[in-house]
Amino acid sequence: MRTTMTKPVIGWIGMGRMGYPMAERVVKAGYEVRIWNRTRAKAEPLEAKGATLVDAPRDLAGVDILITMVSTGKDVETVLFGPDGVLTGDGVPGVFVDSSSISSEQSAAIRDKLAARGATLIAAPVSGNGKCVKAGKLSSVCSGPRPVFDTVEPVIAAYAAAGVSYVGEGELARFCKIAHNVFLGVVIQNLAEITILAQKAGVPRHAFLDFMNNSAMGSVFTRYKSNALINLDWTTTFTPELLRKDLDLGLTAARALEVPMPVTAATREALQAHFGAASIQDDPEAYLQKDFAALIETVALAAGLTLEPENVPYPTGLEVPQAAE
Incomplete structure (x- = not known):
């Protein structure tokens, strides 16, 4: 895993009501964070706080961990596999963490597509709103391979400061959400x-x-x-x-x-x-x-x-x- 100062390089997609404060906490935790958002202006304030703003999702292909926080399963599919998606870039992040609220069926389909490219998905939906994030009261429930979860848990804990719960393999976190x-x-x-x-x-x-x-x-x-x-x-x-x-x-x-x-x-x-x-x-x-x-x-x-x-x-x-x- 490529690292900067012993920490993984993080890619982040989604700067909405939830995504922005979540990514901000990861930046404050000392990680190198590269960000993309469909509406660039929403991401620019975080660039001023230390994140690196990229021009397209494909520019995040070289990160270690790619985190998505978008509205729907279709949005996740688009930013990963669509035109200029992450998987069209040079390289494949080793681990994908999706904190969006999507169905278990959509999550399973995305997991299979990533596995075919040699990558692993950790499903990590969250509980709370933007104010919870800022107050350190956001929590997350996660599922996927346990060894991979153990690797990315510190990053998830940076934005889900109230607690990170591991519930098992596959899409079990989606059912919990x-x-x-x-x-x-x-x-x-x-x-x-x-x-x-x-x-x-x-x-x-x-x-x-x-x-x-x-x-x-x-x-x-x-x-x-x-x-x-x-x-x-x-x-x-x-x-x-x-x-x-x-x-x-x-x-x-x-x-x-x-x-x-x-x-x-x-x-x-x-x-x-x-x-x-x-x-x-x-x-x-x-x-x-x-x-x-x-x-x-x-x-x-x-x-x-x-x-x-x-x-x-x-x-x-x-x-x-x-x-x-």
């Missing part, structure tokens, strides 16, 4: 329901959610979503459409493996009501691009309530100390 996002959907739906229940009984949302966060049922997720639910801040971290896709993936896997998941099925139908409720908005399409936590407005509508921001700032637990920014 799907299960994770199914839980995400069930939790946000039920959190919205019980918050509206408490509000209709007379409890302010900020008071109820503060109690929940300090209880045995509180979590990193319930705390960092509380400010959105209290103040109706729908700055996008994850869209309802992406959540619906993941619930469908979970239910498809459940049918294939003959696992009954009635709570997930009910959550999928509840989420669909949010798509219908969006039709009363001035711009339904734009509304559905807002954060998935906005589904609390649909729950409130069904309960006969119209929500207003409470204008009570609530700490997310993801605040980054000034010195760490």
Whole structure:
């Protein structure tokens, strides 16, 4: 493995809401990082912080470890195998790490194509959002050959500072990610329901959610979503459409493996009501691009309530100390 100062040279593709802060942490960890993004302007600020910006994915063919963090399996295919893709360059990175959220079938197909070129894929989807990355609370679940995982784990840990879990061979990490996002959907739906229940009984949302966060049922997720639910801040971290896709993936896997998941099925139908409720908005399409936590407005509508921001700032637990920014 080619190295610089005993560390592998890292290639990174994807500078979106998640990819940029993840790659930034790898740069700060002291690795030589070469980056590419479809929209060059999004990558330029990281170049100023020490990364090397290249002109095309094929320019990353000579790195040791190539990490992708893009939107879809099709995007992964394109940047690896498409015109000017990484595999069209001179050389082949020994290890590919994909932290994108893609299906197990897509991942398996990519793994086979890479194996034919003598390379190994580590599936490494993550849990969290951009603020989690910056606060050091992003985690990752990984699968693939154990010896290769052991080699790349320190790099993954640089951006997934909350923990890196190895779950086995092949695409098992993809199933874990799907299960994770199914839980995400069930939790946000039920959190919205019980918050509206408490509000209709007379409890302010900020008071109820503060109690929940300090209880045995509180979590990193319930705390960092509380400010959105209290103040109706729908700055996008994850869209309802992406959540619906993941619930469908979970239910498809459940049918294939003959696992009954009635709570997930009910959550999928509840989420669909949010798509219908969006039709009363001035711009339904734009509304559905807002954060998935906005589904609390649909729950409130069904309960006969119209929500207003409470204008009570609530700490997310993801605040980054000034010195760490």
